Amino acid sequence: MLFYLTGKVLISHLRMEGKYFYYLDQVPERKHAHIFFQFEDGGTLVYEDVRKFGTMELLAPDLLDAYFISKKLGPEPKDQDFDLQVFQAALAKSKKPIKSHLLDQTLVAGLGNIYVDEVLWRAQVHPARLSQTLTAEEASAIHDQTIAVLGQAVEKGGSTIRTYTNAFGEDGTMQDFHQVYDRTGQACSRCGTVIEKFQLGGRGTHFCPQCQRRG
């Protein structure tokens, strides 16, 4: 989230549980309120973050482009930005497990641990498959499902797993559409096989051992 201030830009990354609330007048006492922006008209914008994982950076506007370049942030998960050829070429050069590679934000922006598991289930690709071993068809499926899953997640207002809400305090509903995340021990909706979970790159990883073969 970018705030264009007078002479500076404030970059605020909410991570999983950062939230902003705006109060016209009285600001309620809240345990996890950390940052208060007071406006001249009496309103207050409050940043809350239960686990203090969010980050904020203040920099000069002319450094903004360089900032994003240094992060090596990939394209937006949209058809017009996320180029399949570029994606396939990058995968062909990498020995990383596909899940770890999708999570690092360089191929495409926006995939976190929940949605990467959902994308790989939909594309029927095992999370530990090495990037360079994927077929053109598999890469294409991952590309298409990334756009589909993130598009749907935005439409549903995100996934409320713990405390996530939007700025109006409303829960998202994307969790109702999860096929593998947090469904360990339950039947795969496609084939009935029991969903399993293991650690990959330090992340809990959910998958269907029948639909997503190691190959």
Next chain:
DNA sequence: CAAATTCCCTGCTAGC
């Protein structure tokens, strides 16, 4: 150089 691992923070849950 690329890939793997560690760490940050707090709240919740499982196990004793």
Next chain:
DNA sequence: TGCTAGCAGGGAATTT
């Protein structure tokens, strides 16, 4: 009942 250990997650820092 109350305690602790383990887990969750994005990404920077550190190690392999």
